[in-house]
Amino acid sequence: MVNAGDMNGSGNLMDFLDEPFPDVGTYEDFHTIDWLREKSRDTDRHRKITSKSKESIWEFIKSLLDAWSGWVVMLLIGLLAGTLAGVIDLAVDWMTDLKEGVCLSAFWYSHEQCCWTSNETTFDDRDKCPQWQKWSELLVSQSEGASAYILNYFLYIMWALCFAFLAVSLVRVFAPYACGSGIPEIKTILSGFIIRGYLGKWTLLIKTVTLVLVVSSGLSLGKEGPLVHVACCCGNFFSSLFSKYSKNEGKRREVLSAAAAAGVSVAFGAPIGGVLFSLEEVSYYFPLKTLWRSFFAALVAAFTLRSINPFGNSRLVLFYVEYHTPWYMAELFPFILLGVFGGLWGTLFIRCNIAWCRRRKTTRLGKYPVLEVIVITAITAIIAYPNPYTRRSTSELISELFNDCGALESSQLCDYINDPNMTRPVDDIPDRPAGPGVYSAMWQLALALVFKIVITIFTFGMKIPSGLFIPSMAVGAMAGRMVGIGVEQLAYHHHDWIIFRNWCRPGADCVTPGLYAMVGAAACLGGVTRMTVSLVVIMFELTGGLEYIVPLMAAAVTSKWVADAFGKEGIYEAHIHLNGYPFLDVKDEFTHRTLATDVMRPRRGEAPLSVLTQDSMTVEDVETLIKETDYNGFPVVVSKDSERLIGFAQRRELILAIKNARQRQDGVVSNSIVYFTEDPPELPPNSPHPLKLRRILNLSPFTVTDHTPMETVVDIFRKLGLRQCLVTHSGRLLGIITKKDVLRHMAQMANQDPESIMFN
């Protein structure tokens, strides 16, 4: 039992011998962490381990294990993320084909796997084989004709509805946090916010399972954003196994940054792009140590995925292309046009999607999430089936659009008029005039483009896991391919125009429409997410073509400029603002000339600041103060007269400390004096035992003076990750500024002229 003690003097020793208050140091749900405290706790822990490591061999080994635990966590994250991505890819492959038919020899094969060993495939019908049958063939033994088409159509819709309904039910019953993309919430978590359960095990399981279901149901969404969430859940799970990370929220966020990199790495097969994405888009603080560890996690994840080999050709992504035909300077003009298109589309998408999501939040539309998913799936399936470009999965569509047409391609898009005497090798086919198939393909692509643009606005943000990379890339690829075919035909039919004469001779392979599709995809993705370097690196890792960096950069830069002209926020920042998360963006600039007095609380006319005194309040006073207010913490001053600041005490720790003291320490009653000094105050005899709470007091709270410009204050909050900051004047405590006050002030200022001077 703890003896509360020697009143005289051995205060410091008793502090160490006190039992640590339980749960001190953990945070409440939906609160911000204190970065400085986490960092200092980690430094303390490290110092303790280093000093103990000199004592014995066992302690030395423990210190080595502690140092390596970071790398072990990265390894485990990479393995699990790669495995889950492989599972998702294989399951999506199978279930997407399940909507159209089934493999009779072994039901777990997708269409391509079923026909793998078949000898009956011909050049014209290279997709057909007898083992794989469409539903109409299976049920009514007819494969052509109107009734077969209608039956296939009907069953396609039924399967899509079944998958979507199952997905939304699972999300609703087991893990409501598994819906959405996950990246806005992960950005907020990495900036220091706590959302308990968002990276939990059930969320991980449900998100993996339902992601397969929704992608297979044919909805216009992707799996890259949710894969980042899945990887961060893996990161959270493994970091909870090691006390170095489980007890320190700041260190845990380093692990989560690396896990996000692993997530993007398996989504795109781009380890370097993944690290850059984590650096640019997702992470808040990214120390250099995390850079190397993220790269390791991303590599391990990519390697694990490759060894599972979901696509049967040792590639990581379905649309890996590998041509090296050069591009010409004059083609920069259509590339820049595609960049402008990407920027415009990005702006349109963000505005419409945010408006629709705001509708969902505030009106009755939000009360019917399951019905909404079912209606959108039905609409998507009904409109998508007739058009062959929307009937197949979006990844396959992008793959076909990225690929260049050789002599072997059988798709309509490659229905060029061939010269029968041609004997050129496969990858050097010259430009050819378009056949009728190409024209009908262009019409279908145009319709598919309009459809995708419209339906993605309503799909992103529903209560199912939904990502946005693949639909954006699809929109861009479709637009790019159409522009590419247009330029190609223009170059073929008018090869004597000045523009083409220099670089495009008849009989040469000048224009590659597949490259235009890639550039379009990069432009649209950049317009929506406002990624810069990471986008270019991901695209060139996807294609393996270093010579295409300049067109990709041109398109990405153009789309970012055009999109930024209309609005500064990318889609993820827009969703953060829509939901009101306390995220202090490092990219926002604060240019107003307000001072700390304008933002601090209490304002003029409000109740004075609730403070604790250092040794003149009783336990009952403190409890009343806690009950009557809901502030997160209280400054501690010398006395009510001289408001000189001593420190800052957190609400949660006060509650726990008082509760603990009432239970454990003898003699602590409601009339006991609470003191925060080293030595107890002078008390009259027969007064109850005082309660020392110096242990929970933060003796170094951040303070600014009342005339500090808000620019500096915002900078301090951003760079140090503060939760609150005290405002003093001549040493006297005036007020407090919390992170929420800063955010509200910035929002308020954004609606006003930055030059107007605010002195109130």
Add this chain to the structure above:
Amino acid sequence: LHPGCEFLFPQAPTMFAKCSQNSVSPVVLLVLLGFLLCPPAQASKSSEDIRCKCICPPYRNISGHIYNKNVSQKDCNCLHVVEPMPVPGNDVEAYCLLCECKYEERSTTTIKVIIIIYLSVVGALLLYMAFLVLVDPLIRKPDPYTQPLHNEEESEDTRSLATVPTPAGARANTVLERVEGAQQRWKRQVQEQRKTVFDRHKMLS
């Protein structure tokens, strides 16, 4: 970590704390997935797992054809795979220039194992969901003591006070009761999440 873990095992930095039924099942499934996938990745390749696929387009008066053959990667070229050769000897080189040969491999055991595991996970979740939605409300009598607590759940202080672990002496529950308690806690957590996301629209728009 699952808050239930902190309640049941307050001194637990153990590696695999099997805290509650509800955190065991996802963990076990994940571990199972991980370990079951390592053997298939190194499984010996059966004959139907590798192939060399050569696609040859129409040439002069010969129609297009696809050739599959089960050869190793170094033999995967037009000369080894295209049999019988449809053109006479002096045209073989021109014909083979047009053909494209790719070496592909796959692992049928991996595919089979993954799909079957996935379907069983989905089936298990479906059954559990049916149990929770249909059967559970019937067998549980509504507890009069839990009703007033629902109103107080809004207050953070009572919640934070409630999570302080009780001293070790009060832990006289049987395993079944502890599992029950953990499941109740999990259900409350999910309900809270559902309120935040679906009803109040506080998060995730």
